[in-house]
Amino acid sequence: MSLARIASDEPPWARRVAIAVAVGFVGLMLVLPLALVFAQALSRGLGASLAALKDPDALSAVRLTLTTAALAVPVNAAFGLCASWAIAKHEFAGKSLLVTLIDLPFSVSPVVAGLAYVLVFGLQGWLGPWLEAHNIKIIFATPGILLATVFVTFPFIARELIPLMQAQGTDEEEAAISLGASGLTTFWRVTAPNIRWGLLYGVLLCNARAMGEFGAVSVVSGHIRGVTDTMPLHVEILYNEYDFVGAFSVAALLCLLAVATLALKALLERLQPASEAHGR
Amino acid sequence: MAIAPPDGALRFPVLVSGRRRSAIPGFGLTLGVTVTALCLVVLIPLAAILARAAGMGLHGFVQAAFSARALHAYALSFTASVIGASVNAVFGLLTAWVLVRYAFPGRAVLNALVDLPFALPTAVAGVALAGLYGGQGWIGRFAAPLGLKLAYNEVGVVIALTFVGLPFVVRTVEPVLRDLAVDVEEASASLGANRLQTLARVILPALAPAWITGFALAFARAVGEYGSVIFIAGNMPYRTEIAPLLITIELEQFDYGSASAIAAVMLGVAFTMLLVINLVQTWSRRFA
Numbered sequence: 001m002s003l004a005r006i007a008s009d010e011p012p013w014a015r016r017v018a019i020a021v022a023v024g025f026v027g028l029m030l031v032l033p034l035a036l037v038f039a040q041a042l043s044r045g046l047g048a049s050l051a052a053l054k055d056p057d058a059l060s061a062v063r064l065t066l067t068t069a070a071l072a073v074p075v076n077a078a079f080g081l082c083a084s085w086a087i088a089k090h091e092f093a094g095k096s097l098l099v100t101l102i103d104l105p106f107s108v109s110p111v112v113a114g115l116a117y118v119l120v121f122g123l124q125g126w127l128g129p130w131l132e133a134h135n136i137k138i139i140f141a142t143p144g145i146l147l148a149t150v151f152v153t154f155p156f157i158a159r160e161l162i163p164l165m166q167a168q169g170t171d172e173e174e175a176a177i178s179l180g181a182s183g184l185t186t187f188w189r190v191t192a193p194n195i196r197w198g199l200l201y202g203v204l205l206c207n208a209r210a211m212g213e214f215g216a217v218s219v220v221s222g223h224i225r226g227v228t229d230t231m232p233l234h235v236e237i238l239y240n241e242y243d244f245v246g247a248f249s250v251a252a253l254l255c256l257l258a259v260a261t262l263a264l265k266a267l268l269e270r271l272q273p274a275s276e277a278h279g280r
Numbered sequence: 281m282a283i284a285p286p287d288g289a290l291r292f293p294v295l296v297s298g299r300r301r302s303a304i305p306g307f308g309l310t311l312g313v314t315v316t317a318l319c320l321v322v323l324i325p326l327a328a329i330l331a332r333a334a335g336m337g338l339h340g341f342v343q344a345a346f347s348a349r350a351l352h353a354y355a356l357s358f359t360a361s362v363i364g365a366s367v368n369a370v371f372g373l374l375t376a377w378v379l380v381r382y383a384f385p386g387r388a389v390l391n392a393l394v395d396l397p398f399a400l401p402t403a404v405a406g407v408a409l410a411g412l413y414g415g416q417g418w419i420g421r422f423a424a425p426l427g428l429k430l431a432y433n434e435v436g437v438v439i440a441l442t443f444v445g446l447p448f449v450v451r452t453v454e455p456v457l458r459d460l461a462v463d464v465e466e467a468s469a470s471l472g473a474n475r476l477q478t479l480a481r482v483i484l485p486a487l488a489p490a491w492i493t494g495f496a497l498a499f500a501r502a503v504g505e506y507g508s509v510i511f512i513a514g515n516m517p518y519r520t521e522i523a524p525l526l527i528t529i530e531l532e533q534f535d536y537g538s539a540s541a542i543a544a545v546m547l548g549v550a551f552t553m554l555l556v557i558n559l560v561q562t563w564s565r566r567f568a
Binding site: 010115186 | 326
């Protein structure tokens with residue numbers, strides 16, 4: 001369809017007003033907060049900001065955040081591949097219920113998710129006494145943070161792959177199988193090349209959320225500085241201590257991550273062949 | 281994001297024990313892994329909350345889940361979420377329209393920026409919004425002389441919840457708007473409707489299901505939001521305390537029962553929203 005033809009249906013002044021309002025809304029709600037973070041981080045110069053990032057507690061928060069994402073994203077990628085293979089390439093009863101349940105973490109409050117893990121693994125929880133007896137720490141330790149992160153990012157990759165693989169149908173896989181390829185070969189040689197863009201896209205969004213999760217991680221972390229403190233939690237600690245340069249410096253680092261995520265996402269959408277694009 | 285996919289078509293169905301089976305292997309393994317992971321990561325932990333809340337007995341549950349303080353928190357969470365989602369419904373629809381229909385410089389940047397709330401950690405959004413709208417902030421300092429307080433009160437909660445819900449309406453309406461056939465608009469115009477009539481009678485009804493879905497998704501996200509709100513809300517009991525914050529407060533006091541009771545209510549809301557979203561989508565497919 002011709003963009004220009006439709007656009008001519010509205011008078012030019014209405015078009016300009018609509019564009020101005022949309023740009024103004026996004027500018028006010030999204031660009032200003034981003035700009036403020038960088039302005040605050042650099043309010044005492046770049047040196048002060050970098051010094052705040054080199055603080056051992058800040059470095060340990062960066063390390064924990066990177067570790068968590070490095071573990072949570074592959075777990076969810078594996079889950080997403082399994083779920084989309086089962087759901088998109090096969091028919092079974094209860095499929096729509098399964099899809100709905102996979103979406104559940106999107107609508108559950110992160111704080112509720114954190115509480116759920118405290119009730120299972122915490123000292124008062126179902127497995128608490130057993131874990132205590134075997135000297136395994138999950139809550140207020142790294143495993144708890146990892147579990148909470150896996151929960152909140154659980155649907156991300158599956159949600160990208162399921163509609164993509166459904167739209168692609170099963171013809172190519174069936175052709176490969178009927179020609180004698182094994183299931184695994186079919187996956188690697190036929191399915192994987194078709195879904196790699198969608199998978200990358202899901203991994204990107206999953207990673208951004210894994211590094212940025214706050215509510216769920218906050219509940220299970222225990223906020224031990226330098227030990228169970230992720231980058232978003234470290235922002236909160238510094239902010240509450242009125243160390244605004246420190247808080248906004250760590251925040252600025254997370255903003256860079258967000259901006260890089262958006263830039264990569266835009267790039268992926270541009271590079272992705274039209275045949276592999278789906279409604280988003 | 282939570283858009284239900286169309287039904288996958290089967291080309292070589294084989295009837296085995298009454299169930300349609302495809303020739304593609306790996307069904308048992310992948311479904312097994314999926315269901316096991318879902319149970320371990322999502323369902324069993326959430327069941328722990330319901331079990332804990334149920335263990336309090338009806339009286340104890342009602343007292344904890346519907347205490348005066350909790351009722352205030354729900355009221356604030358729901359009202360602020362409805363207002364935030366409504367703001368996004370209006371501006372999100374306009375933004376989607378502008379992105380799909382008009383060519384202008386900076387469109388690609390605008391398009392990329394819309395997803396910022398998905399990519400930006402909520403705690404960062406929280407400190408940034410508090411810095412903007414607080415009394416000394418870039419925006420707050422101009423509002424203060426006018427007698428407007430934009431942070432550390434209910435207004436601050438609405439601002440934060442508007443921020444987190446911003447992409448949902450844009451991203452659900454956008455694909456539907458893009459696929460909308462031009463000929464129905466042309467037909468409407470050729471039958472003598474002016475542009476506003478076409479908009480109100482032809483375009484908006486076609487967008488309604490996606491629009492409602494976007495609103496519901498923004499609302500569901502806002503109700504559970506924690507990180508961006510606590511920095512700008514002021515967090516005063518009975519006034520600016522949101523429901524998720526109350527859960528963390530009960531937890532800090534080791535009152536796991538009360539925390540679970542409030543969480544169970546929030547879970548109920550989450551399930552209801554999922555149901556509503558699915559119903560709207562089923563309904564929209566029927567009339568598509």
